[in-house]
Each structure stands twice: as C-alpha cells, then as structure tokens.
Amino acid sequence: MASETTDGRKIQWGIFDWVEWDENSPAQIYDDRLKLLEYADKQDFFCYHVAEHHTTPLSVAPSPGMYLSAVAQRTSRIRMGPLVYLLPLYNPLRLIQEVCMLDHLSHGRLELGVGRGIVPYEVARFGIDPEDRPAMFQEALEVLLKGLNNETLNHEGEFYNYKDIKLWIRPYQKPHPPIWYASGNIETVPWMARNGINTSHIFETNAFTKTHFDLYQEIWAQHKGDPDKINSAAAEPMQGQTRHVYIAPTDAEAVAEARGAWKAWCDNINYLWDVGESDNLKWLYDFDALLSDEKIIAGSPQTVKEQVWRAIEESGINYFISVFAWGNIPHEKAMRSIRYFVDEVMPGGG
Secondary structure, eight states, rough: OOOOOOTOOEEEEEEEEEEOOOSSSSSHHHHHHHHHHHHHHHHTTEEEEEEEOOSSOOOOOOHHHHHHHHHHOOOOOSSEEESSSSSGGSSHHHHHHHHHHHHHHTTBOOOEEOOOOOOOOHTTTTTTTTTGGGHHHHHHHHHHHHHHHHHHEEEEEESSSSEEEEEOOOOOSSOOOEEEEEOOOOOOOOOHHHOOOEEEEEEEOOOHHHHHHHHHHHHHHHHHOOSSTTTTTTTSEEEEEEEEEEEEHHHHHHHHHHHHHHHHHHHHHHHHHHOOOOOOTTGGHHHHHHHTTTTTEOHHHHHHHHHHHHHHHHOSSEEEEEEETTOOOOOHHHHHHHHIIIIITTTTOO
16 A cells, blocks of 8 residues: 655655675575565565676675565565666576566566666676677667567567567566666656656655656656557556665664664675776765765664655655665564564654
8 A cells, every 4th residue: 555745646665675695694695585575565565676786795686587586486465576687698588588487476566677787897797898788788678578568579689689489478467567777867767758667766865866757757748648658558657766774763773783784785885896996886885974865764763754754755756665684784673674664654644
C-alpha cells in the first residue's frame, strides 16, 4: 500500500542493495539478506533492487540473475530486479532468455534495470574497451528489446548479429518487464521521459532531483500516449531517490554506528577506483558533510522520519528507496533499522 504526501502524491517504498562483502562467508551473507527480504516481503515495499559489480568487495552477488532467482523463491509479493544489468558484459541473446526466466520464476515480479557500467576498470577486466561502453549499451538494449517484444530475433549491428532465431521462452509480463535506468545526468532525461523509463537518483540534493523530475514530468506528459515508447504499459513512471538509512534508538547511537559503517562502505565502493589510481569517489568519505546534507540519513526513528518525508516533499519523487544493509552493519542491526523504518517512518504523519 502506497503512502501519501501532503499534496496527495502516492509514495512507494523500495530497497536497494550492493550485497557487500563482510567478515562472514558469502553463504552467510546470502542467508542473512534473504531473511531480511522475507521480512520486507510481508511489508509494503514495492521492489528490491540489486546492483551488479564484479571483482570487488562492493558485491558478492556478481550474477544478479542467479541471486534474484533465490530471492524469487523466498518471497511472494515484493517485486525485484537488477539496478542495473551491465549490458556490455552480456551476450544479449543469453540475457533475453535469462530475463524471461526470472520473470517467470518470480511470477511477473521482475523490474528490469539496464546500464552501461559506471566503473571503467571493471569492464576492462572483461577485455572490453571502456570507450566502447556507450555504443555497446545502446546496441545491446536495442537487441534486448527486440528479443523481448518478438518471437524471432533478427539483428545486424556493430557488436551483435542474429538471424532468424526463434525465442521459445517469452516474458511473463506483457509486453515485457518494466525498464529502469539510473542516472543523475540531465542529458538522459528527455530519452527516459519520452519512453516512460523508471529512474532513480543517489547522492543528489532534493532541489537537484526536483529539477530533473520536473523536466521529466513535462516531457513525459507530452509523450504519454505514444504507442511506441519503451515502457508502453506503464501508467506512471517511477521516479526515485536512494538514501543510505540507519535507525537506532537515539540520534547519538545511530550516528556513531553509521559513521563506522560508512567508512567500510566507502572502502568497498572505492576499491576498483583505487585499482585504477583514481580519486573519482574520494569525496564520499566526508561522512559529516553527507549527513549534514541529508544524503545519508541516520538517527532515531523520529529524526529519520522527518528527514525522509522532507526529502519526499522537497524532491517531488514518488518512490523512496532505502539502503538498509551497508558497510559493516551487522545483520541484526540492519533488521532493527528496517523494522523501525516500517513501523515509524513509512506511515508518515507528524
């Protein structure tokens, strides 16, 4: 059930996850995360989104499709999907079939995020020239959509070629699972808006997000009735904002514990950039600045409630996405945090 803002906007709630490495075995990490998702499945969360990353402590789930197939079997209500599949790393024909499998295994709960990959050093480890990412992404997405919309795949391009391949497994959802693209680049807004593509921001101010989403809404309204847009079945696109969230009984306890967890998360996300001797994400280590700007939300239930609803009201979003398990937050404290969020934050009010 969606919550509602003071101006009558319906708000959905989501969860984002990198599934980071910690001192536990991957088996224990998976078990703990599935327990958290079994709880989330019984609440009013719309979707669980998972990142794709490789050869980095930022993720022990480098195969989002395999991981989400386990999620699908342990849940029955919450939707799920990669945010995003790194398209340059996939043969599109194989990915078409994987997407259809996941859509059926989840009985139509798949949300399909696509992207080119933000870390050049990551794709380079697969023998891909990082400069080819934009072109590979565009062509792979074209092939993916052809395969999801047609029973026979034909394509002739720079990177991929297929001729008269019959696709036996079709999507559960018609015409295909909803498409997502995560971007804070305003140049991508017209393409996303014209096609009704769902999107989300992270580490952006509420004012920045509102500027983007106001432009999105303006363009989307002009193309709302276009029959050939990518997300043709969507009544209204999801426009989300993602925040790391940590809730403890008091502000002091929450901030102290979040500070240590943030250092661990920053080490993880900077790992591949460090390999490439890049300072691109070093600014993330400034925990106090991010906390002050409410780009990290940590505090007591009341403090977090105020900041979450302020973000919703000021940014114009219709979808708030929380990261509950991040850095070295122990499983039991991530569970405490999400329970506080469900009980104290999601209902809204004063």
